[in-house]
Amino acid sequence: DNSIPSQFQYICDEIFKNKNIHLILCGSIISMMYEYTLSYNSPLYGRRTSAIKLEALEFKYLKDFFPNKTKNELIEIYSVFYSIPKYLELINDKGDIYENIKANILNPNSYLYNEASFVLQNEINEPITYFSILKIIASGEHKIGNIASKLGKSPNNITSFIDKLxxxxxxxxxxxITEQNPEKSKKSLYFIKDNFLRFYFAYIFPYKSQLELDNTDYVINIIKTSFMEFISRVYEDLAINYLLNTHKDLLKCGRWWDKNTEIDAVGVAKDYLIVAECKYKNKAVGTNVLEDLKAKATKIDSNLPIKKYILFSKSGFTNDLKALASDEIQLIELL
Known part of the structure; x- marks a missing residue:
């Protein structure tokens, strides 16, 4: 109803004028909220006292939803359902991650089966192109040149779509993370922010024809074969946040790479660096991972000395590596 903003304009200007009332307008379609409440052409323009962009809950709060789940189970839930309270309410606390995926996402009659389509189609005009871009990013392509190539287009032809997303x-x-002139960097990579959308475009959107034929087991088996790798990217993000929260003198923290080398997390302080490697595997991390990290760290384009080497592991560490633990070499299991 296009008259709604004008009605609220009257309410704000006349009815609430001398009353102690705090009015909150809330919406999940970003473009609509901008158009009807924040834009210069809106009748409500200039009447807001604040605008809050509400982010998803932090990972640390998931344990309050699922106090009986292990840390590993919480990471699995976060990787798929993110931390949107409505999504979390759907989860059966007694079921494992695959049972919950099957019941709440893969079932064509479930609440989340078409959730991504509903959310995005309200925001964009050409869903096919946008969905194709998101599918390619979810499959592991993060360079704009590679994304464009998969679409059969030039990078210039998809820049506007990338900017809109x-x-x-x-x-x-x-x-x-160590780039001196980030605005001019040509090393950009693109990632899907919302874990649920990333899961959707990795496993639901590409296999909808199978799901429509009720071939759920086929898709579940595909998920199982690569699920550990899928979660590993989320685990790296959690490790980066962990470093920022536990090392308050870090100015920034993020991934680092060059043409031949990649480091999961590099923390940059005023006068030192922290480098970290994350292993989300069913195998204890050994000294070879530490030596590999040290070798990769020598290639970082920075004059700052490395103060700490930190290893994150889903499945613990070998005794040989534990013997090397110190202030300089830190070992951290599930966050």
Whole structure:
């Protein structure tokens, strides 16, 4: 109803004028909220006292939803359902992650089966192109040149689509954390921000024809074969946040890479660096991972000395590696 903003304008200007009332307008379709409440052409323009962009809950709060789940189970839930309270309410606390995926996402009659389509189609005009871009990013392609190539287009032809997805906070761009001039960097990579959307475009959107034929087991088996790798990216993000929260003198923290090398997390302080490697595997991490990290760290383009080497592991560490633990070499299991 296009008259709603004008009605609220009257309510704000006349009815609430001398009353102690705090009015909150809340909506999940970003473009609509901007158009009807924040834009210059809106009747409500200039009447807001604040605008809050409400982010998803932090990972640390999931244990309050599921006090009986292990840390590993919480990471699995976070990787798929993110931390949207409505999504979390759907989860059966007694079921494992695959049972919950099957019941709440893969079932064509479930609440989340078409959730991504509903959310995005309200925001964009050409869903096929946007969905194709998101599918390619979810499959593991993060360079704009590679994304464009998979679409059979030139990078210039998809720049506007990429910019729109960034504007809508659906994807984000990163560059190597030590870049001195990030605005001019040509090393940009693009990732899907919302874990649920990433899961959807990795496992639901590409296999909808199978799901429509009720071939759920086929899709579940595909998920199981690569689920550990899928979660590993989320685990790296959690490790980066952990470093920022536990090392307050870090100015920034993020991924670093060059043409041949990649480091999961590099923390940059005023006068030192922290480097970290994350292993989300069913195998204890050994000294070879530490030596590999040290070798990769020598290639970082920075004059700052490395103060700490930190290893994160889903499945613990070998005794040989534990013997090397110190202030300089830190070992951290599930966050």
């Amino acid at each position: 960034i504007e809508l906070d659906i994807i984000y761009k990163i560059i190597p």
